[in-house]
Amino acid sequence: MRITATIRSSGAALAVLAGAQFTVMLATSIVNVALPQIRDGVGLSDGGTTWVVNAYGLAFGALLLAGGRAADLLGRRRVLLAGLAVFGAASLAAGLATSSPVLIAARALQGTGAAAIAPAALALVMDLFPPGPGRGRALGVWGAVSGAGGAAGVLLGGVLTEAAGWQWIFFAVAIGTLPVLVGTVVGVPPAPVTGSGRFDLPGTTTVTLALTALVWGLTTARRSGWTDTTVLGAFAVTAVLLTAFVLVERRHPNPLLPPRLFRAGRVTVGNALMALLGSVWIALFFFLPLYQQQVLGSSPLVTGLGQLPLAAANMLGSTLAPRISRRIGATATVTAALLTEAAGLLWLSRISAHGSYAADLLGPGILIGLGLSIAFVQLTTLSVEGVARQDAGLAGGLVNTSRQVGGAIGLAVLATLAGTATARAAVHQPQPEALTAGYRIAFGVCAAVLLATAALAPLLTRRTATGPSGASPSPAPQPAAGRRH
Numbered sequence: 001m002r003i004t005a006t007i008r009s010s011g012a013a014l015a016v017l018a019g020a021q022f023t024v025m026l027a028t029s030i031v032n033v034a035l036p037q038i039r040d041g042v043g044l045s046d047g048g049t050t051w052v053v054n055a056y057g058l059a060f061g062a063l064l065l066a067g068g069r070a071a072d073l074l075g076r077r078r079v080l081l082a083g084l085a086v087f088g089a090a091s092l093a094a095g096l097a098t099s100s101p102v103l104i105a106a107r108a109l110q111g112t113g114a115a116a117i118a119p120a121a122l123a124l125v126m127d128l129f130p131p132g133p134g135r136g137r138a139l140g141v142w143g144a145v146s147g148a149g150g151a152a153g154v155l156l157g158g159v160l161t162e163a164a165g166w167q168w169i170f171f172a173v174a175i176g177t178l179p180v181l182v183g184t185v186v187g188v189p190p191a192p193v194t195g196s197g198r199f200d201l202p203g204t205t206t207v208t209l210a211l212t213a214l215v216w217g218l219t220t221a222r223r224s225g226w227t228d229t230t231v232l233g234a235f236a237v238t239a240v241l242l243t244a245f246v247l248v249e250r251r252h253p254n255p256l257l258p259p260r261l262f263r264a265g266r267v268t269v270g271n272a273l274m275a276l277l278g279s280v281w282i283a284l285f286f287f288l289p290l291y292q293q294q295v296l297g298s299s300p301l302v303t304g305l306g307q308l309p310l311a312a313a314n315m316l317g318s319t320l321a322p323r324i325s326r327r328i329g330a331t332a333t334v335t336a337a338l339l340t341e342a343a344g345l346l347w348l349s350r351i352s353a354h355g356s357y358a359a360d361l362l363g364p365g366i367l368i369g370l371g372l373s374i375a376f377v378q379l380t381t382l383s384v385e386g387v388a389r390q391d392a393g394l395a396g397g398l399v400n401t402s403r404q405v406g407g408a409i410g411l412a413v414l415a416t417l418a419g420t421a422t423a424r425a426a427v428h429q430p431q432p433e434a435l436t437a438g439y440r441i442a443f444g445v446c447a448a449v450l451l452a453t454a455a456l457a458p459l460l461t462r463r464t465a466t467g468p469s470g471a472s473p474s475p476a477p478q479p480a481a482g483r484r485h
Contacts, residue, residue: 017142028056030157030172032154032285063112080116157169158305283410316373334454384399
């Protein structure tokens with residue numbers, strides 16, 4: 001009876017934590033199809049419109065490491081609750097915004113809350129499910145809701161924009177955050193604080209500013225070009241700050257990124273491959289809706305509905321990932337998933353300006369959904385495998401940072417390549433054909449990146465943990481009683 005009750009309790013807590021991840025991914029993509037309406041609603045310029053997306057991604061990507069470390073030191077449940085409160089309030093403020101500065105500031109605050117939610121929720125999942133099949137299934141659920149959240153954002157954004165106005169895309173996120181907040185209070189059990197030592201404020205500050213400068217430079221490069229003095233200045237500041245971060249970390253007694261983290265399991269290789277996967281992931285959900293709307297002429301609602309097969313394939317792949325991994329091994333699973341996704345993107349690289357959803361997007365979307373979800377689940381699992389319990393929040397922040405920063409780099413590079421190809425084609429072709437030429441280049445390069453990532457996947461067989469294969473390091477000493485989150 002007690003075991004059954006524990007399983008049910010863990011299942012309920014997993015549902016809540018998955019809901020938290022779903023809201024984060026939903027907020028990432030829900031604005032994409034509503035940008036023209038948002039631009040007109042608050043008086044944004046074309047350049048300013050991109051900051052409705054960038055402000056969220058900038059804060060989210062830059063603060064994930066800080067959010068993960070705070071979860072380890074202050075308590076994961078406590079940080080999760082604080083993040084949800086900030087996230088929900090910021091979503092409400094975005095919906096009420098009547099000016100562009102208020103809207104962009106609210107989106108940045110929304111990203112700040114998300115940077116606390118994502119690593120804290122992932123660390124709590126790891127707390128609830130020790131290494132083994134149970135954790136594999138839990139991370140499969142995690143992957144399913146991550147992909148479903150991204151696709152649902154496009155669908156819900158289209159439905160709400162047409163039916164009720166762009167403000168409701170933010171109100172819906174705020175409303176959806178409330179049951180997750182209540183569910184966390186009621187259904188996620190408190191647990192001891194596992195981290196120890198002082199918060200590394202100098203290291204956190206320098207790496208956060210470095211990531212901010214990097215992501216800002218990359219997003220600006222999409223509009224101004226790679227040789228723009230502002231962009232080059234941002235990259236120079238990034239290099240200086242990262243150098244300062246390394247120097248600070250060497251001297252701090254409790255560094256933000258302790259060396260032991262990279263000696264555990266497959267953390268280093270897993271994060272490197274996740275960054276490459278992220279570079280394709282975020283670009284995919286950027287270019288696909290543009291092709292559907294600007295070339296095929298689909299409405300926001302039809303564009304959103306077109307994401308449903310991809311989302312269904314994503315959820316199926318996430319469910320199957322742990323079973324496939326147990327049967328053929330983690331490395332083979334990652335390799336097969338990356339090759340499957342690459343095949344879908346190669347198919348997309350043949351899209352036509354006079355194509356159709358059924359002929360050009362349906363089949364590739366299913367392949368991409370299956371490959372993306374399986375690769376995501378496996379790389380997330382491998383990136384936190386073998387990490388000491390005291391660093392679980394930080395490991396969750398790191399793998400999310402790798403995906404976000406990889407996505408920012410990939411999107412900046414691919415947007416530049418697509419824009420160049422479109423400009424070149426526009427000299428002698430109509431706009432739909434010119435746009436399609438740019439999108440084909442973007443999808444083709446995405447496929448090439450995934451093929452290169454698949455070639456690197458065998459590196460995952462090299463473990464750096466000193467313990468036996470599959471075993472986690474010895475747990476950290478238990479803190480004094482009374483410190484709970």
